[in-house]
Each structure stands twice: as structure tokens, then as C-alpha cells.
Amino acid sequence: MKHNQEFFWPAYSLCKREVVRFFRQRSRVIGAIVPPLVFWFLIGSGLGNSFRGSNYLIYLFPGTLVMIVLFTAIFSTISIIEDRREGFLQSVLVAPIAPASVALGKILGGAMIAFLQSMIFVIIAPMLGASFTFLGFVFLLAILFLSAFGLTGLGFLIAWKMDSTQGFHSVMNLFLMPMWFLSGSLFPVEGAPMWLKCVMLFNPLTYSVTAVRMGLFSGNFIVLRSWPGPLFCLAVSLLFCAVTFSAAVLSCSKKTIGENIL
Amino acid sequence: MTASIPCAIAIEGIKFRYPKAKTLALNNVNFSVNKGEIFGLLGPNGGGKSTLFKLLSTAVIPSEGTIRLNGKNPFMPNGGLRHELGVIFQSPSLDSKLTVMENLVYQSLLYGLTGSSMQQRIQELLKRFKLLEKTNEYAGTLSGGLQRRVEIIKALLHDPQIILMDEPSTGLDPLARIDLWNVIKELKESGKTILLTTHLMEEAERCDQLAIMHQGELVAKGSPQTLKEEVGGDVLTLTAREPETLRQKIESDLGLKVSIVDFAVRIETQQGESDIPRLMAVCGSEILTLTLSKPTLEDVFIRRTGHKFS
CATH class of the missing domain: 3.40.50.300 (P-loop containing nucleotide triphosphate hydrolases)
Structure with a gap:
């Protein structure tokens, strides 16, 4: 009972508010979907002819899906900076809430937004020749949700200590975009030079992109034998969620003497 | 309490x-x-x-x-x-x-x-x-x-x-x-x-x-x-071109306790009304304005800190 009071309901409150606010601001909804679509269409069409043997638009599709998740997840955590600046966070921080509940509510809210946005894109996938088995579809949903949760957690970590949205954008460009470039979205890991390959193998997004590719085309060909396999990708995504979530809880429960959390 | x-x-x-x-x-x-x-x-x-x-x-x-x-x-x-x-x-x-x-x-x-x-x-x-x-x-x-x-x-x-x-x-x-x-x-x-x-x-x-x-x-x-009540009595606030000279004059000629707060001469006294004619007689020409008031919380603040409340 007490657990519900201090954990579940506050998290539910923060999560629901996040989703309601997001869909109320149409520019944010469009801003997270249209740029990746344009990006996908232009780069995909332009590079398509230079790629021999396969359709680059289709190759780029899983990565674009992950990019939508990345954009939405990360940008939804900007709300933390806004909440702090506009004062809403004050009342959250003096309420009797477990820090894990604050982190869970915010991250789950952002993750749900990102997940729902990516679903819009999944709907058009069959038109591009993707065909998935039932199991593949479930796997795809699981991977998209876990990626959304992990990336929102990462965004939470970055945003919690920041007091300006400008700072957030520079981190985005410096750190998160390269993370996407090196995820196998634009070019396969196998073809990259050795040093880049090493970086890509340590990038959690590589496994998201690989898994999304497997899920989307699960009906087209069997990929079970290749490495990394679906279970490995799932495990990496779960680990990514666990790490970012724990770090997020730690960063918002830190309350030392003299520290001003408002 | x-x-x-x-x-x-x-x-x-x-x-x-x-x-x-x-x-x-x-x-x-x-x-x-x-x-x-x-x-x-x-x-x-x-x-x-x-x-x-x-x-x-x-x-x-x-x-x-x-x-x-x-x-x-x-x-x-x-x-x-x-x-x-x-x-x-x-x-x-x-x-x-x-x-x-x-x-x-x-x-x-x-x-x-x-x-x-x-x-x-x-x-x-x-x-x-x-x-x-x-x-x-x-x-x-x-x-x-x-x-x-x-x-x-x-x-x-x-x-x-x-x-x-x-x-x-x-x-x-x-x-x-x-x-x-x-x-x-x-x-x-x-x-x-x-x-x-x-x-x-x-x-x-x-x-x-x-x-x-x-x-x-x-x-x-x-x-x-x-x-x-702790401040008690009345408060007289005077402004003058030369607050410091005015303060010295009032202290030496009338024996009142005077302080200067932000260029104003301030007197805490038990009988403000009867002090006014005496003040005017001694240094009326130097006084620009004179205010008689009951102590306010601002006076409490001034008394405790020596600063004007702002």
C-alpha cells in the first residue's frame, strides 16, 4: 500500500503527464518523425545507385526506425530541463516520492512516446518489402521498446544535471549522432575498418539496428545463424536499459549536504 | 510560549x-x-x-x-x-x-x-x-x-x-x-x-x-x-543638507539620542510632540523635512541592524 503510494502512483503521474504533454505539442510530434523520413528518403535515394546489388533504401530503413526512436527518446528528456526551469520539478522534488519513481516515471513516459512514434513508421514497412513472422513482429516491438527505454534513460542522465537546452543540443550533436552513424545504420559493420569495427561493436545501438533488421525482415530470410543473434541483441538491449536506468536513479537520488536540488 | x-x-x-x-x-x-x-x-x-x-x-x-x-x-x-x-x-x-x-x-x-x-x-x-x-x-x-x-x-x-x-x-x-x-x-x-x-x-x-x-x-x-513596543515612544525622522552637523548639534544642545540612517537623522524619543518645538528652536533653519511617527517594523529593523530596510 505504502509502496503504491510512494512508487507506483507518482511514477504513473509523471509518465502520463509526459505523454499527454508531448501529443499536445504538434510541432514536437512532427519534428521527431519528419526529419528522419526526409533523411531516409534523400540519403537512401541518393546513395542507392552507388550500392551494388541491393536496395539501399531498404538497407537504411531499420536504421531510420532506430533514428526515430533516438530522436524522440532523447528530445523527450529535454522536458526535464524545461520542468526544472519552469518550476514544475520543484513540487516533484519535495513530494514524498522514491527517487527511482521519479526516474521511472520520466523515462517510461519518454520511452512510450518514442515507441509509439516508431510504430507509425513500422506500419509503412510492409510497403517497402518488409514482411515479418508473428514471432519476428513481437521481437521487433520488444527491441524497439527496450531501445526507447535505454535511450530515454541516457537522455535523462544527460539532462538531469543541465540547466540549458543549448547544452543539451551540443551533447546531442557531439555524442548521440556519431552513436547513430556507427550503429550499422548507414554501412554494415563487416565492411568497416578494424578500429571503427571495434567502436561499433561496443555501441549498444549496433545491436538495436541489427535486431530491428532481423525483426523487420523475419519473413524474408532466416538470420538465426549469423552473429549477433536475436537473443544476444535482446540481452545487450536489456543490459543497456538496466545500466542507464540505475545510473539515472543514482543521479536523481544524490542529495548531499548543502547541495541545492531545486 | x-x-x-x-x-x-x-x-x-x-x-x-x-x-x-x-x-x-x-x-x-x-x-x-x-x-x-x-x-x-x-x-x-x-x-x-x-x-x-x-x-x-x-x-x-x-x-x-x-x-x-x-x-x-x-x-x-x-x-x-x-x-x-x-x-x-x-x-x-x-x-x-x-x-x-x-x-x-x-x-x-x-x-x-x-x-x-x-x-x-x-x-x-x-x-x-x-x-x-x-x-x-x-x-x-x-x-x-x-x-x-x-x-x-x-x-x-x-x-x-x-x-x-x-x-x-x-x-x-x-x-x-x-x-x-x-x-x-x-x-x-x-x-x-x-x-x-x-x-x-x-x-x-x-x-x-x-x-x-x-x-x-x-x-x-x-x-x-x-x-x-520594544522601540517604544515615537520616532522623529529629519532630513537635512548636512545630516552630520545636525546630529552633533541635536546631541550637544538637546541631549537626545540621534543616529543617521541612509542620510536621514533619526531620533527615538518618548515624547515626540514636545521635542518638535525644541528642535525647531535650536536648529529649525537646517531641517528640510521632519516626520513624527509611531514605531513600525521598519524601525525595529533599523534599530536591530543599523540599516534601512530595502
């Missing part, structure tokens, strides 16, 4: 230093607030009121000293005591993109209030604060006074025993201020303890008890009446 009644708020030896700051924002502050009182923290901006407010709201942990709310330590883990605390911040904490109702529902959930008991409580407070017809409006579109009322409802949803308000009348027009004070009195009548910070004398006058703060220290405490 009898020792047998437990204090709603007790503060002992509080010191606070902001990270990287050279000076203490609060230096050895002690006071207690009895249950059911309206307690005012009066002081100029930068006096330490807001810092003390943050400490009481449990947002910040003191560097030294103890705070007890209803006899308990509010900084114990799991924040159990926060249920007894209602906090109204100076800067708005409403979500302007949500409706009044949504703001209140999400706030209730933060305190674990759900279902029909939550709906009932919200309706009850909306009715009491005459906001029923604004329920579905976005919080950002309300006037400052109405927003402050929603803020108050937000803080009262979980029926706290102690209510903290940081500069509650900031940004309110005179009518909304009167309204606010009616609410504060109503809260007192229903047995709540209210602590508010203010830099307005007329607001401080309405408190049961006051603590006056200056540069992070508590310089006076007591009821507004007692504090003013």
Missing part, C-alpha cells in the same frame, strides 16, 4: 553555505513555530529567507544544525514526513500546458491520492477557492491571482498540517492579496500552521509571530506588537 505545547517547526543552530560560496547564507539561526500560528520570516531580499525556506521544504540539506517538523527529522530517508508538509513556491510550479484539473490530478497522484477520494478532494478545494468554472482551462492562460490559487490548492491536496509559503503575494494585485490573506486566515482557523516569507511590512504586520532576518542572521523575533 509554553514548553508543553509541541512545536510545529523547531530550528536549532542552522548554518548553510551554498557550494563554492565564501560566506554563509544562514548563520546560526534558531527559532520555533507553535502549532496553529501564522509565522512570518521578514527580511530584505538576500537576507536568507528563501534559503531557509528551501531547507524547511526539505529540498536542501543544512550544513549544520537541526530542523524538526512536528518533532521529527524531515531529512530521514523515504521522506515519510513530507506528507505533513504543503509547499507553495515563489516561482510558479504549475504546468502551463496542462489544464487546472490535470495539474491537480497529477499532483494528487504524486502524493498517492487516487480514485474517488482524490476527485472528491479536488472538487472540494476547487469549490472553496471558487475555481470550479476554470477546471478545464490551461493553467498558463489564468491570471496571476488565479494561478496562485491553483498553487495553493496543489499544496493542500494531501491535507498537510504545516504549510510553507515563499513570498506568497509576489506578482499579485491588491485585490488578489486581500483574497490571499483571507485564505491564510481560513487555514489558520482550520488548525494549520503557516510559515511564510515576506519582504513587505504590511504583510508582516498580519503575522502572529515574526522572525526578522538580515544577512543570514536572525536579528529579532516576537509578535509584531512586542517588537514595536
